[in-house]
Amino acid sequence: MLIASGCASYPKGINPVGKNKTDPYGATMKVSPKSTKTIIGELIAVNGDSLYLLGANNQIMRYHIKDIRTYVVYYGTPEKTLGWTYALLPAISISHGFWMILSIPINLIFAGGITNDVKQDMIYTNRELPIDKLSIMARFPQGLPPSVSLNEITR
Amino acid sequence: MLHKLHIRRLFHITLLLVVIAGISSCGTTQFRKDYYNVNTLLHDSTQFATGTPWLKAHMKNGNIVIFYNTWEVDSAQTYISGFGAQYDFNRQLITQDHLSIPIDDIALFETNNPVQDNKGRISAITIMTGLDILFGVVCITVPKACWGSCPTFYIDSTATTHYADAEGFSNAILPSMQYGDIDALPGSVLPGSTFRITLRNEALETHCIDKVTLYAISTPTNKTAFQSVDNKFYLGDKNFICSKAYDENGEITALLEKADTQERFSTTDEHNLKSKEAIYLNFSSAQANDSIGLLLRFRQTLLPTYCYYNAVSYMGDFVGGINTLLETDEKIRNKFGHDGFLGALGGIDVHVWNESENDWKYEGAFNETGPIAINTQILPLSASDGKDSIKIKLVLNKGLWRIDQAALVTDLHRTQAKAISPQVINAAGGHEDAFSDYLSDSTNYLITYPGEHFYLDFPMPEQSDHYTAFLYSEGYYLEWMRGDWLADKNILKLRYMLNFPNLYLKTEASVFKEHEAAMEQIFWNSRISQPIFSSNE
Numbered sequence: 001m002l003i004a005s006g007c008a009s010y011p012k013g014i015n016p017v018g019k020n021k022t023d024p025y026g027a028t029m030k031v032s033p034k035s036t037k038t039i040i041g042e043l044i045a046v047n048g049d050s051l052y053l054l055g056a057n058n059q060i061m062r063y064h065i066k067d068i069r070t071y072v073v074y075y076g077t078p079e080k081t082l083g084w085t086y087a088l089l090p091a092i093s094i095s096h097g098f099w100m101i102l103s104i105p106i107n108l109i110f111a112g113g114i115t116n117d118v119k120q121d122m123i124y125t126n127r128e129l130p131i132d133k134l135s136i137m138a139r140f141p142q143g144l145p146p147s148v149s150l151n152e153i154t155r
Numbered sequence: 156m157l158h159k160l161h162i163r164r165l166f167h168i169t170l171l172l173v174v175i176a177g178i179s180s181c182g183t184t185q186f187r188k189d190y191y192n193v194n195t196l197l198h199d200s201t202q203f204a205t206g207t208p209w210l211k212a213h214m215k216n217g218n219i220v221i222f223y224n225t226w227e228v229d230s231a232q233t234y235i236s237g238f239g240a241q242y243d244f245n246r247q248l249i250t251q252d253h254l255s256i257p258i259d260d261i262a263l264f265e266t267n268n269p270v271q272d273n274k275g276r277i278s279a280i281t282i283m284t285g286l287d288i289l290f291g292v293v294c295i296t297v298p299k300a301c302w303g304s305c306p307t308f309y310i311d312s313t314a315t316t317h318y319a320d321a322e323g324f325s326n327a328i329l330p331s332m333q334y335g336d337i338d339a340l341p342g343s344v345l346p347g348s349t350f351r352i353t354l355r356n357e358a359l360e361t362h363c364i365d366k367v368t369l370y371a372i373s374t375p376t377n378k379t380a381f382q383s384v385d386n387k388f389y390l391g392d393k394n395f396i397c398s399k400a401y402d403e404n405g406e407i408t409a410l411l412e413k414a415d416t417q418e419r420f421s422t423t424d425e426h427n428l429k430s431k432e433a434i435y436l437n438f439s440s441a442q443a444n445d446s447i448g449l450l451l452r453f454r455q456t457l458l459p460t461y462c463y464y465n466a467v468s469y470m471g472d473f474v475g476g477i478n479t480l481l482e483t484d485e486k487i488r489n490k491f492g493h494d495g496f497l498g499a500l501g502g503i504d505v506h507v508w509n510e511s512e513n514d515w516k517y518e519g520a521f522n523e524t525g526p527i528a529i530n531t532q533i534l535p536l537s538a539s540d541g542k543d544s545i546k547i548k549l550v551l552n553k554g555l556w557r558i559d560q561a562a563l564v565t566d567l568h569r570t571q572a573k574a575i576s577p578q579v580i581n582a583a584g585g586h587e588d589a590f591s592d593y594l595s596d597s598t599n600y601l602i603t604y605p606g607e608h609f610y611l612d613f614p615m616p617e618q619s620d621h622y623t624a625f626l627y628s629e630g631y632y633l634e635w636m637r638g639d640w641l642a643d644k645n646i647l648k649l650r651y652m653l654n655f656p657n658l659y660l661k662t663e664a665s666v667f668k669e670h671e672a673a674m675e676q677i678f679w680n681s682r683i684s685q686p687i688f689s690s691n692e
Contacts, residue, residue, distance in 0.1 A: 022209055022221050022223070022240075024211075024219050024221060024240075024242045024246040025246055082276060082280070085280055088284065089280075089283060089284065089287060092284065092287040092288060092291055093287065095290075095291030096287075096290055096291055099290065103287065103290065107283070107287065110279075110283055114276050114279065114280060117276060118276065136265065139246070140213065140217060140244075141213055141263060141265060142213050142215070142262035142263050145215060145216055145217035145244065145262075147216050147217065148216075148217040148244045152244070152245070153244065153245060154245050155245070155246070
């Protein structure tokens with residue numbers, strides 16, 4: 001369980017669609033600045049020394065990159081979660097007699113590891129996706145278009 | 156055939172896979188790619204693993220065109236066209252049609268080229284599932300090996316099943332078969348103290364315990380208290396260690412000279428589960444006289460457990476009716492016991508060499524059922540012809556008995572034990588002293604379910620330097636029918652087993668032999684430690 005829960009997971013209340021395949025939006029991102037509380041929003045663009053998030057109530061937030069402590073990018077949901085392993089493997093354990101006391105937890109941990117691994121395909125931390133490559137996850141990976149005003153951006 | 160090594164390997168591999176899965180769960184797959192140059196895009200697209208992928212064209216004005224997998228670039232590289240959808244900068248859908256977009260209006264292209272799919276994970280799941288199924292097949296093939304039996308008693312409440320100090324009424328599989336069983340407890344007990352015994356139900360059984368009594372024998376410092384095979388108590392002198400012990404495979408003195416749980420045991424004969432073997436013991440410095448006895452520390456292998464579970468599985472869904480028959484018909488009931496099937500398996504027969512008659516003389520037998528706790532018992536010997544050494548032959552079923560120690564005790568004298576009832580009985584995690592009335596009232600039974608623990612406190616008397624304790628438990632247990640066993644229903648084979656036990660033990664030999672090694676490993680790891688449900692409820 002420690003292994004399975006040791007990595008980043010989706011924040012509660014977030015349906016991470018973002019940059020997955022044919023979705024036109026930017027990735028969902030959780031930013032933890034050095035001095036203020038953690039913010040979740042859509043990554044709009046990375047422009048020079050700034051990062052723009054579209055938060056709740058369509059509010060655009062700008063952060064200086066040097067003020068950001070950590071971030072996590074959730075850019076989609078996996079097509080195949082392999083969640084069926086949670087049902088299959090423990091079900092087989094029933095045939096193990098008393099050994100199911102051992103084999104059910106082992107199978108659950110294994111299924112947890114597999115499904116978490118799948119989920120990790122869609123999650124990047126700041127260690128895995130450095131700030132200089134972060135723009136590919138933005139709604140505007142090319143940077144903020146000159147013709148678009150920040151105040152006009154909604155979702 | 157699954158050997159211990161294979162079982163161990165199976166679990167090591169399983170654990171390794173879990174660790175690998177856990178480690179890999181923290182990895183990532185970076186498969187997104189942006190292209191600022193259409194040439195590079197076209198070049199890479201020929202190498203995409205999944206053919207022409209979806210393509211997002213991010214336009215300089217903030218709009219986006221998402222092409223599905225039909226896009227193409229014209230030969231002059233001025234337009235990209237295909238079926239797709241165009242959105243404005245707020246991602247409101249503008250149109251969804253066959254679109255043709257000037258390359259010059261596009262800031263960059265975005266697509267993905269998956270470099271990792273689920274193949275590796277599916278392989279891991281397949282291996283894991285295969286291991287699970289393999290293990291399931293082992294348990295289905297040998298369901299009797301996946302379950303334990305009998306109430307167990309411990310002085311150390313944290314000890315594992317390997318170190319059970321006593322094991323109760325292993326043959327009492329029905330109310331009518333209820334009987335009492337005495338086991339010697341190790342060490343000595345201080346007078347005036349409260350002596351605590353932990354009672355556990357570690358099997359898929361309902362244990363119905365009518366009585367638990369501690370027999371305390373006041374033991375002088377230079378004496379040792381013993382229990383005989385017929386449940387009488389003796390005081391005797393220190394043991395004579397066996398000077399030489401050997402069997403058909405060679406010397407086994409080191410295994411039998413000490414009470415160290417280094418047991419001597421053999422495997423069954425693949426042609427007959429009733430094949431006998433002999434162990435020879437020499438006590439070179441012992442003086443034969445009228446008050447000597449042979450001490451053995453012993454227990455059974457899983458052979459009787461296997462046979463009993465076979466019998467229950469042969470009953471199939473008739474188990475209720477057959478148990479009723481057994482309850483009401485003593486003749487049929489006896490076919491299970493020492494007058495029937497258990498008698499065919501036999502005990503450890505003891506013969507002493509008689510020098511004057513130049514022959515072995517039968518003295519009696521050790522025969523206590525149960526594979527868990529080690530029994531310490533003595534057999535008083537009557538054969539004596541005044542020589543300076545004593546030779547003993549043990550005749551026993553191959554693969555049926557585990558012997559930890561063989562020794563001679565001298566100066567044996569009968570003694571009396573003080574019977575002590577438990578003063579307080581607590582359920583682990585339950586109410587204080589909620590069960591004390593159960594064992595003091597002969598009409599009440601303490602009913603225990605799989606995984607339950609109880610603490611029994613005995614008040615020790617004051618009048619001695621120290622006591623040697625023996626635990627008496629009386630009751631019966633009801634085996635839980637397993638779903639796997641129903642498929643083995645075979646009433647004819649049950650009749651064959653009970654009416655012709657000798658023939659059955661011969662024909663079943665090869666089947667048992669296939670699972671003998673794996674069975675031991677599985678059994679000792681199959682004990683239930685946590686309650687499935689509780690008698691408190």
